[in-house]
Amino acid sequence: MRHLLPVLLLLGACGVESADEAASWDAPEADAAEALRVAPRYGGCGDTTMYAANANDTTAIFFQLPGLVQAAQAAGSPRRFSVALPHPAVSITYEEGRRLTSSTCVGMPPFPGPTVNQTYDISGGQLSVIATPTPGGGADVQLSLQSPTFVQVRPGGAGVAFALAGSIDIPATGVGFYPP
Secondary structure (H helix, E strand, O other): OOOHHHHHHHHHHOOOOOHHHHHHOOOOOHHHHHHHHHOOEEEEEEOOEEEEEOOOOOEEEEEEOOOHHHHHHHHOOOEEEEEEEOOOOOEEEEEEEEOOOOOOOOOOOOOOOOEEEEEEEEEEEEEEEEEEEEOOOEEEEEEEEEEEEEEEEOOOOOEEEEEOOOEEEEEEEEEEOOOO
């Protein structure tokens, strides 16, 4: 019992943080998230999966807009639209980890594949898209995500949220299903 007394005294001297304070330690580093604004790594495939990542591939945003290429091809002209987020037709996630984009847009994942430490879902912001059809069944898609906010939902309902000022832009990137 005598050995527990110093531990109990130390615990009493430590400040106990609230659940919100504890959760704030898990929010992404501002520098890591802001590095996506000038993302040196970006790409896309299918109808329509796109990503933007930092140079080390340790933070990335993934976009999925199913049917976008098909709509641009059917129209035969550029399709432009803007939606408030979150939107049921659009999936956008922010991830932290290692080699995050290593298995995006490949038929079989390379080894070693990505290691995802944290995932956050889009909870606000505005998405602007321009999809220009290209010969052969694809489209050049340009995305701009303005003032995005993200939330990480945890078991029990508590989650960490963060916002990015400004926008994250992916320049015109070829996506679509092309014949072999």
